[in-house]
Each structure stands twice: as C-alpha cells, then as structure tokens.
Amino acid sequence: MLLIPCPYCGDRPEIEFRGGGEAHIARPSDPQTIDDQAWAEFLFYRTNPKGLMAERWNHAHGCQRWFNALRDTVSDRILESYKMGEKPIGGGRA
Amino acid sequence: MAGRNRLPKGGRVDRSKPVSIVFNGRTLAGFAGDTVASLLIAHDIHFVGRSFKYHRPRGFLSHGSDEPNALLSVDRGPGKIDPNNRATVAEARDGLVTHSQNHWPSLEFDIGAINDVLSPVFVAGFYYKTFMWPRRFWDSVYEPKIRAAAGLGRAPDAPDADRYANRHAHCDVLVVGAGPAGLAAALAGSETGKRVFLADEQAEMGGTLLHDLTSAIDGKPAQAWVAEALAELRSRGNVTLLPRSTAFGYYNHNHIALAERLTDHLDNAPAHLPRERLWQVRAGEVVLATGAHERPLVFADNDRPGILLAESVRVFVNRYAVAPGRKVVFVTNGASAYAAALDAAAAGIDVTLVDVRPEGDCGPELAALRAKGATVLTGHTVLAAAGTRRVTGLAVAPLSPAGKIGTRKTLAADCVGMSGGWTPSVHLFSQSRGKLRFDPALDAFVPDQAVQAQRSAGAANGRYDLGEILSEGFAAGSAAAGGDASRAFTATPTPTGFSPVRVLPTDADPARVKAFIDFQNDVTAKDIHLAVREGFESVEHVKRYTTTGMATDQGKSSNMNALGLVAGILEKPLPAVGTTTFRPPYTPVTFGTLIGPSRGPLFDPARKTPVHGWAEEQGARFEDVGLWKRAWYFPRGDEDLHEAVARECAAVRQHVGIFDATTLGKIEIVGPDAAEFMNRIYVNGWLKLEPGRCRYGLMLKEDGYILDDGVVARLAVDRFHVTTTTGGAPRVLAHMEDYLQTEWPELNVFLTSTTEQFAVIAVQGPKARELIAPLVTGIDLANDAFPHMAVRTGFICGVPTRLFRVSFTGELGFEINVPADYGRAVWEAIFARGGAFGLTPYGTETMHVLRAERGFVIIGQETDGTVTPDDLGLGGMIARAKPDFVGKRSLARPDLEAPGRKQLVGILTDDPTLVLDEGAQIVADRDQPIPIHALGHVTSSYWSPACDRSIALALVEGGRERIGSEIFVTTPSSFTKATVTAPAFFDAAGERVHA
Known part of the structure; x- marks a missing residue:
C-alpha cells in the first residue's frame, strides 16, 4: 500500500485516496471548436510512461482535495506532490 | 518416557515442564520448548507424512519454517482444526492433537503409494498431456478425480472458532530476524532513541546462536551474549520485541505485514486472547536480517525419512537435545556441515562424513573432525539412499577429479545430514522489488540494489562469518536509525569453504532414479531435464510446467537447486537463467489472520436508514443496494414477493403508499x-x-x-x-x-x-395530499399553489422540512425531507394517520415496477456506461x-x-403471462443461422399489476423505428415472440402526477 503525501494533510495510506490518472491534461477551453481527433486525444490518449509520471490523486476519504504527485511507475516511489495549479519542483514533465 | 532419543543433558527445552502430545492416536512425552518435530524425533519417529504426488514416506527435512515435508493436521477442538502445520514450527504443548496427512487408509498402508510405482505416468506436465480428451471426460471424470486427489491436508468444515486481531503500527526501524545480525542491528538502531521493532518468526529470539555451543562473542558464549543482548533491548523503552511474528509480506513504501501467533503455544489459552494478530507496520527504514536456508543435495532417494539437512541435525541435537539418529552420516560440499558433525559427535552420536570435495579443497575443518576420531571420506559422491520408511544407509563411491566413479560401498546409517550449501533468504528483499545479484563465490543470489528504504545484513546478505555478520548487522542498524556507528565484534571464526554441486555424480541411469529437487511438490531432477528437453527454457516456464518451487514452502529449499540444474542443462551461466519471482506470503498465513475481525456482521459495513428499525418490526425483507440495506417488500401473512408487490402496487395506484427514499444521494x-x-x-x-x-x-x-x-x-x-x-x-x-x-x-x-442529513419519506398515490395535509404547516399544499415539480420549505409534525412535490411512481406524490434524527418520528406520525386512507408501506421492488409502468429509467439498470x-x-x-x-x-x-444505436423501447410478449428474464437477448429472426445477430437486451422486466400483464424495457438497435414490429427474445429454453412498443405502459401522457 502506497504512502501518499497529500499536500494538505501529509502522509496518508493509499486507501484514503482515489487515483485520477495522468496529470496536466488540460480540458480544451472551447471543446466545440476542436476536431474529432483532437478531442479523442484529450479523452483517451495517455502516455503510460515507464518511469516518472505526474498523476492526479484525490484525497477522497480525507480532505477531498485533488492534487498532483510525481510517481516512478517502476519503483512506485513518490518523489513529490503539489497542489493543483502548481508545478513540480524537480524531474517530471510539468 | 521422554523418548529414547532424548539426550540426557543440554538443549533449551525446559525439563522441569513435561508436556505430552498426541500423534496419530499415540500419546508422546516431551518438554516445554520442544517443537512437534523435536518431540517426535525424541521418540525416534521420522516417518510423519506422505508426499504430494507419489505418496512416498516422508520425514523432517529441516528444523524450521522452510520445512517442505512434515506437514501435520493440528486439532485444537471443534472449529479449531488446521491442516498443513509444519511440525518443525508448531510448538509442542500439553494435549496437542496431531495427525499425519495425505494417506488412506493409514500412514503405514497407503493406497495412494501406488503412484510411486506408476511414476513414469506422472512426469512433468502430465496433467497437460494426459487429460486432453475426450472432452466430455473433463467434467465427469478428470476434474472430480483430480480434485479429490489434490491437496495435502483436509480443509476444516466448521466455522473458525477463534478470534483474530488486526493492528496498524509505525516505527522508525523495523528489524526482521533476531539472529546475530538482527540483534546487533536492533542494538545499534535503538541507541539513539528511535522507535525500533524487532520481529522474529520463532518463539525464542537468537536465531542460529540458539544452537551454537562452540562460538564465543566478545569473550562470552554465544547464548550468553544473546541473553544479554535481549535483556538490553528489553530495558530500552523505544524497542518493541515481536517474537512468533513472521514478516510475510513486504509491500510498497515500507509497508510490512507481520503475522503474530499469540495462543497456539499456550497450554490453557485465555479465551479473551486472539489467536493471531495481523500487524501492518509502516517503517521508516527496514533491516532485513532473515538469514539463509541450507540446500539439500540431489541424489537418488534423497527424500527418505531420516535424511535431514546437516544444520537441522545440529539444531535438533544442540537446541532440542534430541538425537535424530544414533548413526549419522553427513554428506556435504562445504565446511558448515563439519560443525554439525562435531557437535553430533560431542553428543555421543556415531558420525561419518562424506565430502564431495577432494581432500585438497577442504579447509581446517577436515583435520578438526578427524581429530575427534570421526571417519571422513573426501572426494566421494553419494549414489543412492537405502531404506523406504526410514533411511538405512548410503551408497557412496570415490569420485576422481576427472569425474570417474569408483567402487561403491554402503555406509549404514539411521540418519543422514546433508548440506548442499546455503541460499540467502532474499524473499522479502525481492518482494520489495529489490534487484538481486549473482555471487559466483557464494553460488547464490544476494541483494544488490534496494528500491525501498532498507538494507540487508548477515546471512541474508551473503555473509556467513559470525564476526562479519555481527558487524554488518550493527552498521545496518545504526545507518537505518540515521547514524554511522560501527563496531567490531570479536567472534569465533566460522569455516565457510564451499564448492557448488548441482546433482551428485552417479553411475545410475538418471532417467530411472528419483532425486528430489522440490520435496513438497515431488519434483525430481528427471522432471526438470524433461521440461528443458521439451523446450521450456525460461525458469518461469520450467517452474510452472514442473511446479517446482510452487508449493507452500515457496521453494525455500529447492529454488537454487532447480535454477542451477536448468542452467547446467542449458549450458548457460546461472545469472543468465535468472531467478523466479518471490511473492508474499513468505510462509503460509491463516485466512483468519488476514480477515481479522471482518467477519459476520463486520464483514461489510451496513448503512441503515432511520426507518430501518420500523421496517424490521413490520417484517420487511431487505435487499442490499451498495452498502445500504433497503426495504425490498413488506409481506403480509405468508405472501411471497409477487403477491406482496401486487398488493403494494395496487395500493399506491388506488390509495396511497409510503416509501423510504432516504438512501438517495443528496x-x-x-x-x-x-x-x-x-x-x-x-x-x-x-x-x-x-x-x-x-x-x-x-x-x-x-x-x-x-x-x-x-x-x-x-x-x-x-x-x-x-x-x-x-x-x-x-x-x-x-x-x-x-x-x-x-x-x-x-x-x-x-x-x-x-445524504445522511435528511431522511426522505416518499408519500405517493391519489390520496397523498389528503394524508399529509393536516401534518404540514407553513406550506400551501393546494394544487395550483404547490404544483408538480415544486419544492417548499416549512414544517411537518413541527419538524423543519424540505417538501418536494415529485413522483417516481407516476402518481401524485411528495418526498418529505426531514432531519435524519426525526425521520422515524415523522414516518410513524404519517403512518398513524394512514388507516383511513388505505396507506400501505412499499419497498424497492414495488418502486421498480411502478416506475417501469411509467417508463422511468434507472441509471445502471437501463444504462451501462455506453448510453x-x-x-x-x-x-x-x-x-x-x-x-x-x-x-x-x-x-x-x-x-x-450514428444511426442504428441501441434505443430504449418497451417490449410486450405475445404471451401476457410470460415475464422475460432481465438480460435476455433480442433478435429480429429466430431462424437466422448461428451466430444470430443480437439487436439488444432486456433491461427491466416485471409483472405489471396496473396493466395486468408482463412488461419489459429494453435497449434495441434502432429501437424507436421498430416500434410496432415483432422481435424474438431468448428464454431459458428457446425464444418467445414479442412486440416492440413505446417505453411507457401506464398513463403514458403523465397526467396523474398533476392530480
């Protein structure tokens, strides 16, 4: 079980959280103007990297806040977590 | 009394506390501190079970948790029967009842032993090869027979009568294993006040030092050093000692699971104590001091009862004061077995040692043993063991440096101690995803790069010299606690010479002998040869095809021999072959420990509404909706579901019904x-x-x-x-x-x-307004003042309410939201007025029927995430x-x-009495060739009291265009004809809600 650093509550066990998939995929500001391919990429295309990945987490059974974390998908080490709208300090794709 | 093989003195058993256990109906005496294994050995009993596949007689191979053979059923009373207890781990206590397993009718006369004679049939992969055809034999013959023959012990059939506990804990440093490395690590780690847990699977802490009678540490006998170290640790408030606690799983972010055994060893366990406790420890740093496992040697019939690992012979003699035999032959390819032979000789046992290594490769241990008068044959190989239910001797022969086998002779023996070298116990390290490195000098995989905050120390890290083990453990403990302290220990040097050997050279036809690699799953060297010959080259494939290493012992004794053999056959270096994946649990864990208190009513939490108790009193039947318990229907007398629902539906349509809608999310x-x-x-x-x-x-x-x-x-x-x-x-x-x-x-x-702030009481039916009107204050209920789909705030029975005029039934209706604490009181006040109006409580089934009559959808029933x-x-x-x-x-x-998407429609069967199955498939033409194209499926189907016939909702391709046309719907035996309709069957215009 992961130990996830919620930026608001500190280290908490994984069972308090819900994963939200890859981070930093902005919803298009005017979805109606983009073509089907671009919309499909927003909806479904993910990088699924081996290594560092920025991903979204929701402290669902805690403060209910969404935040981002940098996790190594090989080792499951979490390098850092940061609030929505912030950038990670090191390493990952921001 | 105490057994003819009990040594007159020595050992760590408590001779002042006699205990007796029962084995297969025989009452046998021993002492507190015995394991079941040592107690049986005291009575010269080695033959304690039958093997998995061939039903061969088996005895003890080891002295600890790596034991593959000696699995007993332990009976502690009704609901307390456990199969597959390792006799080498189970502690003897007074009155313990044990049985051997995997035989019929008895251990001595076992019909299944015919498998040993028929063994050419049971080669590697025989399931895959034998049970191919005919197809219909699978269900009727093969599977039932295989199921009946499979498994070792018998699963208990009564509910577990014991209680189990669960505990979460945090510490700065967790040390796993309380041998010399672990003790040194715990001492160093706790010096600075960090919280240290020291866990060990055994009853007594000290590991190998508990049976080391000859080594000294810092001038003190090893066991005295252990006692002092433990006393020091106990005196430190920041140290928690966890004996009988097996670290069985190493998960992410230093999350380690321990199984602590609390009562099985007690003569009279207090009833309030849990039997076992699951510890979920989150450790800042982990020190793995899990030791090493001795490898068996691979030679013909190396599984005969009385053939043990050499170090295990030493443990039984030194720690438990029992002689596994009176005439012991040790066979080894390294120095460690000499210590066992020396100790056995010192205990008065007749000792011979056979060393595969040529004389020149042996170290000073050779001269030391010869000096005690023991016969040592160097440069010899073992050809086979003699005896069936107990080893009676070993056939040995000289082995020339060129590999030529000389003239055989037989050494008489009633016990053999074999040593094929040592395998560091890297299970937990690997579970934590640490990378292993092959060390050719040790002929073993050792920890390389750790992925988590951890370090390995001692034999688990490939260190076998006592002084080095202690120093490494101490440094690891200090580093884990954030320090950099080191300490040199003065300890008796440990002879560690060793030259690896895979299968002992023999002059026999290898295809005709059984030389066991995996004792628990009955995998022989022959099976591994066959698997590789048939093209299984990856160790992961060889493992699954032969099942080597897949038994409950997780291949602790067998893995390295299997890997080495595969590498040898493929003529590849061992690291190129790699190793299989280690997975939790390290040793078997009871389901009780994993489940803990989550049984019965605590298995899954139940959410209950404020009206739940009332519904129970009314005799409601409940259904689970998520975690909620919802009233399903309210039977009167001996009504069944359909009778009750028909009555409840009619009451709502004609009079008024009351329904608990509290569970709606808000x-x-x-x-x-x-x-x-x-x-x-x-x-x-x-x-x-x-x-x-x-x-x-x-x-x-x-x-x-x-x-x-x-x-x-x-x-x-x-x-x-x-x-x-x-x-x-x-x-x-x-x-x-x-x-x-x-x-x-x-x-x-x-x-x-x-959601949980409000109780929601739905009052639905033509008389709903009349029923609630006198109870409501501050809201004008008149139809024009409070129309359908309006909301008002006011009071009901003096309680603040959010009153909704809404309907999920198609009738005039209200949903009364009141603070949850008042829910039952308001409900009962409404109900008390209901007699004159024919008020009827209804449940979720009636709610489903009423809404389906009107064609209202339920998300998750009419929809499936693609609608x-x-x-x-x-x-x-x-x-x-x-x-x-x-x-x-x-x-x-x-x-x-796109056109042709599945659309919601109604379905009316030609036979109005036929209620379709929900999920039934819909086709246009039942006579199409198979595979018939399915147009969709039935999503809801009920008997409709209002329509006096069956009704159904369905998702059908191009459904709205098919309204009026005929389709066919599957039934359990065939098809039935039906007509597509609009998805509304009653009051399609929706006028009744405005009444």
Whole structure:
C-alpha cells in the first residue's frame, strides 16, 4: 500500500485516496471548436510512461482535495506532490 | 518416557515442564520448548507424512519454517482444526492433537503409494498431456478425480472458532530476524532513541546462536551474549520485541505485514486472547536480517525419512537435545556441515562424513573432525539412499577429479545430514522489488540494489562469518536509525569453504532414479531435464510446467537447486537463467489472520436508514443496494414477493403508499456561481429555473455517456438541493469536485454531501395530499399553489422540512425531507394517520415496477456506461444552446450520432403471462443461422399489476423505428415472440402526477 503525501494533510495510506490518472491534461477551453481527433486525444490518449509520471490523486476519504504527485511507475516511489495549479519542483514533465 | 532419543543433558527445552502430545492416536512425552518435530524425533519417529504426488514416506527435512515435508493436521477442538502445520514450527504443548496427512487408509498402508510405482505416468506436465480428451471426460471424470486427489491436508468444515486481531503500527526501524545480525542491528538502531521493532518468526529470539555451543562473542558464549543482548533491548523503552511474528509480506513504501501467533503455544489459552494478530507496520527504514536456508543435495532417494539437512541435525541435537539418529552420516560440499558433525559427535552420536570435495579443497575443518576420531571420506559422491520408511544407509563411491566413479560401498546409517550449501533468504528483499545479484563465490543470489528504504545484513546478505555478520548487522542498524556507528565484534571464526554441486555424480541411469529437487511438490531432477528437453527454457516456464518451487514452502529449499540444474542443462551461466519471482506470503498465513475481525456482521459495513428499525418490526425483507440495506417488500401473512408487490402496487395506484427514499444521494450546491456550475455539469439548463422549482437533471461523463440522474431543487438563487441515485452519490460528488477543483477553480461554489442529513419519506398515490395535509404547516399544499415539480420549505409534525412535490411512481406524490434524527418520528406520525386512507408501506421492488409502468429509467439498470441521453429518448432535455457542458463535445462524435444505436423501447410478449428474464437477448429472426445477430437486451422486466400483464424495457438497435414490429427474445429454453412498443405502459401522457 502506497504512502501518499497529500499536500494538505501529509502522509496518508493509499486507501484514503482515489487515483485520477495522468496529470496536466488540460480540458480544451472551447471543446466545440476542436476536431474529432483532437478531442479523442484529450479523452483517451495517455502516455503510460515507464518511469516518472505526474498523476492526479484525490484525497477522497480525507480532505477531498485533488492534487498532483510525481510517481516512478517502476519503483512506485513518490518523489513529490503539489497542489493543483502548481508545478513540480524537480524531474517530471510539468 | 521422554523418548529414547532424548539426550540426557543440554538443549533449551525446559525439563522441569513435561508436556505430552498426541500423534496419530499415540500419546508422546516431551518438554516445554520442544517443537512437534523435536518431540517426535525424541521418540525416534521420522516417518510423519506422505508426499504430494507419489505418496512416498516422508520425514523432517529441516528444523524450521522452510520445512517442505512434515506437514501435520493440528486439532485444537471443534472449529479449531488446521491442516498443513509444519511440525518443525508448531510448538509442542500439553494435549496437542496431531495427525499425519495425505494417506488412506493409514500412514503405514497407503493406497495412494501406488503412484510411486506408476511414476513414469506422472512426469512433468502430465496433467497437460494426459487429460486432453475426450472432452466430455473433463467434467465427469478428470476434474472430480483430480480434485479429490489434490491437496495435502483436509480443509476444516466448521466455522473458525477463534478470534483474530488486526493492528496498524509505525516505527522508525523495523528489524526482521533476531539472529546475530538482527540483534546487533536492533542494538545499534535503538541507541539513539528511535522507535525500533524487532520481529522474529520463532518463539525464542537468537536465531542460529540458539544452537551454537562452540562460538564465543566478545569473550562470552554465544547464548550468553544473546541473553544479554535481549535483556538490553528489553530495558530500552523505544524497542518493541515481536517474537512468533513472521514478516510475510513486504509491500510498497515500507509497508510490512507481520503475522503474530499469540495462543497456539499456550497450554490453557485465555479465551479473551486472539489467536493471531495481523500487524501492518509502516517503517521508516527496514533491516532485513532473515538469514539463509541450507540446500539439500540431489541424489537418488534423497527424500527418505531420516535424511535431514546437516544444520537441522545440529539444531535438533544442540537446541532440542534430541538425537535424530544414533548413526549419522553427513554428506556435504562445504565446511558448515563439519560443525554439525562435531557437535553430533560431542553428543555421543556415531558420525561419518562424506565430502564431495577432494581432500585438497577442504579447509581446517577436515583435520578438526578427524581429530575427534570421526571417519571422513573426501572426494566421494553419494549414489543412492537405502531404506523406504526410514533411511538405512548410503551408497557412496570415490569420485576422481576427472569425474570417474569408483567402487561403491554402503555406509549404514539411521540418519543422514546433508548440506548442499546455503541460499540467502532474499524473499522479502525481492518482494520489495529489490534487484538481486549473482555471487559466483557464494553460488547464490544476494541483494544488490534496494528500491525501498532498507538494507540487508548477515546471512541474508551473503555473509556467513559470525564476526562479519555481527558487524554488518550493527552498521545496518545504526545507518537505518540515521547514524554511522560501527563496531567490531570479536567472534569465533566460522569455516565457510564451499564448492557448488548441482546433482551428485552417479553411475545410475538418471532417467530411472528419483532425486528430489522440490520435496513438497515431488519434483525430481528427471522432471526438470524433461521440461528443458521439451523446450521450456525460461525458469518461469520450467517452474510452472514442473511446479517446482510452487508449493507452500515457496521453494525455500529447492529454488537454487532447480535454477542451477536448468542452467547446467542449458549450458548457460546461472545469472543468465535468472531467478523466479518471490511473492508474499513468505510462509503460509491463516485466512483468519488476514480477515481479522471482518467477519459476520463486520464483514461489510451496513448503512441503515432511520426507518430501518420500523421496517424490521413490520417484517420487511431487505435487499442490499451498495452498502445500504433497503426495504425490498413488506409481506403480509405468508405472501411471497409477487403477491406482496401486487398488493403494494395496487395500493399506491388506488390509495396511497409510503416509501423510504432516504438512501438517495443528496448534495447541497451553494455559492454565487452555483447555477453556472450546474449549467456546466448537467445537460439541462439551470439559469432560468426559478427558486421553488425542481427539474429532472441528467449528467454525462466527458465521453458523452450518462453518469447519473436525479431531481434537483432550486431552493434559492445560490442554492441547489441535488439528488443522485443511491449507488451513485459518492461517484457524483467526486465527479463534481474534480471539475470544480481542477478545471473551474474560478467558480465560487461549495459542494457538501447531505445524504445522511435528511431522511426522505416518499408519500405517493391519489390520496397523498389528503394524508399529509393536516401534518404540514407553513406550506400551501393546494394544487395550483404547490404544483408538480415544486419544492417548499416549512414544517411537518413541527419538524423543519424540505417538501418536494415529485413522483417516481407516476402518481401524485411528495418526498418529505426531514432531519435524519426525526425521520422515524415523522414516518410513524404519517403512518398513524394512514388507516383511513388505505396507506400501505412499499419497498424497492414495488418502486421498480411502478416506475417501469411509467417508463422511468434507472441509471445502471437501463444504462451501462455506453448510453447517451438520446438513446433513452431524453435528447430533448439537452440545453443545446449552452456553449459547453461536460460531455457536450462527445455527443457530436460520429459514433454517438450514428444511426442504428441501441434505443430504449418497451417490449410486450405475445404471451401476457410470460415475464422475460432481465438480460435476455433480442433478435429480429429466430431462424437466422448461428451466430444470430443480437439487436439488444432486456433491461427491466416485471409483472405489471396496473396493466395486468408482463412488461419489459429494453435497449434495441434502432429501437424507436421498430416500434410496432415483432422481435424474438431468448428464454431459458428457446425464444418467445414479442412486440416492440413505446417505453411507457401506464398513463403514458403523465397526467396523474398533476392530480
């Protein structure tokens, strides 16, 4: 079980959280103007990297806040977590 | 009395505390501190079980948790029978009842032993080869027979009578293993006040030092050093000692699971104590001091009872003061077995040692043993063991440096101690995803790069010299606690010479002998040869094909021999072959420990509404909806479900019914931007909805498919009372929070779950208004003042209420929201007035029928995550003029606009008495060739009392265009003919709600 650093509550066990998939995929500001391919990429295309990945987490059974974390998908080490709208300090794709 | 092989003195057993156990009906005496194994050995009993596949007689191979053979059933009374207890781990206590396993009719005379003679049939992969055909034999013959023959012990058939506990704990340093490395690590780690846990699987801490009579540490005998170290650790308040606690799983982020055994060893266990406790430890740093396992040697019939690992012979002699035999032959390819031979000789046992190594490769241990007068044959190989139910001797022969085998001779023996070298116990390290490195000098995989905050020390790290083990353990403990202290220990040097050997050279036809690699799964060297010959070259494939290493001992004794043999056959270096994956649990864990207190009513938490008790008193039957217990129907007398539902439906249509709708999800959406937020989340428009009005809302996921629905009331310009489906409440709130926090943080809105704040009482039926009117104050209930789809606040029975005029039944109806604490009182007040109106409580089944008669959908029943609003005929609800809402763009994807999508329709069977199966498939023509194209499926199907016939809802390709046409629906035996209709069967115009 992961130990996830919620930026608001500190280290908490994984069972308090819900994963939200890859981070930093902005919803298009005017979805109606983009073509089907671009919309499909927003909806479904993910990088699924081996290594560092920025991903979204929701402290669902805690403060209910969404935040981002940098996790190594090989080792499951979490390098850092940061609030929505912030950038990670090191390493990952921001 | 105490057994003829009990040594007159020595050992760590407590001779002042006699105990007796029962083995296969025989009562046998021993001492406190014995394991079941040592107690049986004291009585010269080695033959304690039959092997898995060949039913060969088996005895003890080891002295500890790596034991593959000696698995006994332990009977502690009704509901307390455990199969597959390792006799080498189970502690002897007074009155313990044990049985051998895997034989019929008895251990001595076992019909299954015929398998040993038939063994050419049972080669590697024989399941795959033998049970191929005929197909129908699988169900009738093969599977039942294989199932009956499979497994070792018998699973208990009574509920577990014991109690189990669960505990979460945090520490700075967790040390696993309390041998010399672990003790030194715990001493160093706890010097600075850090919280240290020291866990060990055995009853007594000290590891190998507990049977080391000859080594000294810092001038003290090893066992005295252990006692002092433990006393020191006990005196430190920051140290927690956890004996009888096996670290069986190493998970992410230093999350380690321990199984602590609390009562099995007690003569009279207090009833209040749990039997076992699951510890879930989150450690800052971990020191793995898990030691090493001795490898068996591979030679013909190396599994005969009386053939043990050499170190295990030493443990039985030194620690338990029992002689595993009176005439012991040790066979080895390294120095460690000499220590065992020396100790056995010192205990008065007749000792011979056979060393595979040529004389020149042996170290000073050779001269030391010869000096004691023991016969040592160097440069010899073992050809075979003699004896069946007990070893009677070993056939040995000289082995020339060129590999030529000389003249054989037989050494008489009643016990053999074999040593094929040592394998560091890297199980936990590997579970933590640490990378292993092959060390050719040790002929073993050792920890290389750790992935988590941990370090290995001692034999687990490939160190075998006592002084080095202690120093490494101490340094690891200090480093784990954030220090850099080191300490040199003065310890007796440990002879560690060793030259690896895979299978002992023999002059026999290798295809005709059984030389066991994996004792528990009966895998021989021959099987591994066969697997590689048949093309299984990856060790992972060889493992699965032969099942080597897949038994409950996790291949502790067998893995390295199997890997080495595969590498040898393939003529590859061992590291190129690699090793198989280690997985939890390290040793078997009882289900009780894993489950803990989560049994019976605690298995799954139940959510109950304030009206639950009332419904129980009325004899309601309940159904589970998510975690909620919902009243399903209220039978009167001996009514069955259908009779009760027919009566409840009629009551609602003709008079009035009362229904507990508390479980509906409720979310309060408040703030200056509340309406804008609603506009973006739902397909509907909200800006123009006036306060005091309700609207049926539909929300989509971003992919355009329906997520949830529910009635929404606008209480004020900046306040919405949203309802969701019962099961969808958490999902919907999470969905809303996600968009609010991550996409539209600029919106000033607050979301609060209010599901449990309100009890919701639905009063539905033509007489609903009359029934509640006298109880309501502050709200004008007149039809024009309080129309359908309106909401008012006021009081009912003096309790504040949010009163909704809404209907999920198609009748005039109200949903009365009151604070949950008043829910039952208001419910009972309404019910008390109900007699004159024919008021009838109804459950979820009636609710389902009533809504289906009107064609109202249930999300999750009519929808499955691939259904759009238009598919349900609800496209008109979409506020298309809105610039954007979640899912809007996806509705314009070509597939979601394509013709031929499945659409919601009604289905009326030609036979009005036939109620279709929900999930039944729908086809256009039953006579199409197979595979018949399915047009869709039935989503809801009921007997409708209002229509006096069966009705169904379905999703059907191009459904709305098919209205009026005939289709066929599958039944359990065939098809039935039916007609597609509009999805509404009663009051299709929806007039009754306005009454």
